[in-house]
Amino acid sequence: MNILIMGPAGAGKGTMSERIIAEYDIPHISTGDMLRENVRNETELGLEAKAYMEAGKLVPDELINAMVEKRLQESDCEKGYLLDGFPRTLVQAEEFAKIADRINKPIQAVVALEVGIEALEQRITGRRICPKCGAIYHMQSHPPKVEGTCDECGSEIIQRKDDTLEQLQVRMAEYEKSTKPVIEFYETQGLVHHIDASKTQSEVFALVKEALGKVA
Numbered sequence: 001m002n003i004l005i006m007g008p009a010g011a012g013k014g015t016m017s018e019r020i021i022a023e024y025d026i027p028h029i030s031t032g033d034m035l036r037e038n039v040r041n042e043t044e045l046g047l048e049a050k051a052y053m054e055a056g057k058l059v060p061d062e063l064i065n066a067m068v069e070k071r072l073q074e075s076d077c078e079k080g081y082l083l084d085g086f087p088r089t090l091v092q093a094e095e096f097a098k099i100a101d102r103i104n105k106p107i108q109a110v111v112a113l114e115v116g117i118e119a120l121e122q123r124i125t126g127r128r129i130c131p132k133c134g135a136i137y138h139m140q141s142h143p144p145k146v147e148g149t150c151d152e153c154g155s156e157i158i159q160r161k162d163d164t165l166e167q168l169q170v171r172m173a174e175y176e177k178s179t180k181p182v183i184e185f186y187e188t189q190g191l192v193h194h195i196d197a198s199k200t201q202s203e204v205f206a207l208v209k210e211a212l213g214k215v216a
């Protein structure tokens with residue numbers, strides 16, 4: 001199945017993506033992750049994208065579109081794909097419709113994770129991560145056994161630099177401005193499944209599966 005997952009920062013896209021790819025045996029194609037890998041490996045694309053990413057700006061559409069078109073033609077996408085972070089603007093969505101047509105891999109379902117702003121604030125500001133092993137904690141709902149220390153590897157846990165109220169507001173504003181029109185674009189095609197992502201992980205995943213189960 002060809003799926004696009006969308007949702008603001010803190011909506012649980014990462015967790016749901018992991019569960020969706022395991023359930024449907026499809027690759028997780030995150031343009032942010034792909035770009036970061038290109039930057040790390042200092043590829044031509046990485047060198048071009050780096051300055052935009054560091055400035056918090058969107059990487060030019062031609063670069064992103066070409067990168068995604070190439071990736072979707074790899075053999076692991078035969079059963080489908082889970083796109084994450086792309087299309088991020090209306091222009092990208094319109095261009096991607098042409099690409100998907102060309103390679104015969106149209107989006108069949110859009111999973112839109114929805115969480116109210118207060119819950120997002122709580123999730124984001126309480127989130128702590130282990131910089132060493134990547135384990136994720138929450139000060140209220142999932143604290144480590146020993147305060148400030150990772151249960152898994154014993155390292156000191158930290159707050160991500162962008163997990164602040166100020167940054168959340170910036171990311172929400174960007175989401176409203178650029179990404180909402182993308183959801184509306186797919187809405188007119190009847191592809192969007194609105195999911196109440198304020199519930200527990202298992203409950204949210206059950207809703208996602210129910211929605212995707214209705215897709216041919």
Ligand code: AMP
Pocket residue numbers: 031032033035052053054056057058059060064084085086087088092
């Ligand atoms: P993310 O991890 O999805 O927040 O992406 C990190 C950065 O990669 C963004 O701030 C952009 O600079 C770039 N990026 C990721 N996806 C796209 C996209 N679809 N279009 C343009 N730039 C992107």
